[in-house]
Amino acid sequence: MAFQTLLFYLFGAVLLTAAVATVTLRNMVHAALSLILSFFTAAMLWMLLEAEFLSILLVLVYIGAVLVLFLFVVMMVERHTPTIHHRRNYRLVALAVAGVMAAELGAALIAPDFVPASAPMPAPLGHSNTQALGSVLYTDYALAFEAAAVALLVAIVGAIALTLRARPDHHRQNPAQQSRVRKQDRLRLTDGRSEPPC
């Protein structure tokens, strides 16, 4: 158990450092990379909490797809954008708000009314987190699962519709024109003798 505590403090320290770096670094590529690091350490913490499926999902799907997409956009935008200079310094406001919020959360957690549950026993050896999660996901939360799928579909269509643009030099098919074409538009019968090229 002491080893787990050590891991918790190690990953927690890396997570908070990477999060601070994400919001303070001027270089946007560095900020995006710190964001990836913080997600990775969070995945390690989730592994510590025996949420193996979500932990792997966070690394494979979230870091692998979403944050790399983030990195693409950052690199695309940053090359042409001069650093945005702050007209006013919001650092004090930020520190005040974040400090008050953290203090409130901490006070609520440390208060004697908040009785944390005792640590559960580690799951038995053959226990599959994926199977357990799937069995609640496809029964109790089936409707929400479908709704999440629809939300992803809407996001796909929305993202493509927003970023798709018609370029003048772009060759594309016109299905209406293709299906309207008749035989005499394309085909010409000759009598087999050579004729001057048109």
Place this chain on the structure above:
Amino acid sequence: MLSLTHFMLLSGALFAIGVAGVFVNRRHALVLLMSLELILLAVNTNFIAASHYLQDLGGQAFALFVLTIAAAEIAIGLAIVVVVFRSRETIDAEDLSEVRG
């Protein structure tokens, strides 16, 4: 001995860092999105910690839904950033006041 309070304090600190990021980088649309990601990560960590300590898989199922919606939100948000950048050549969030009444 790790308890639920450890994980909740950690995710509370992460949440506060994300909120501070929204204030510090309030002109920079991309870093705003990154701060939102941090906030959602903190919320997810909270859900999973509670799910573990209360032995209820509902928390993990909800964290999965939060991840899904966060991915959709980021896809749309990045698409909007790209469109704004194409038409304006800047992503300064405070210059985007064209639809102001």
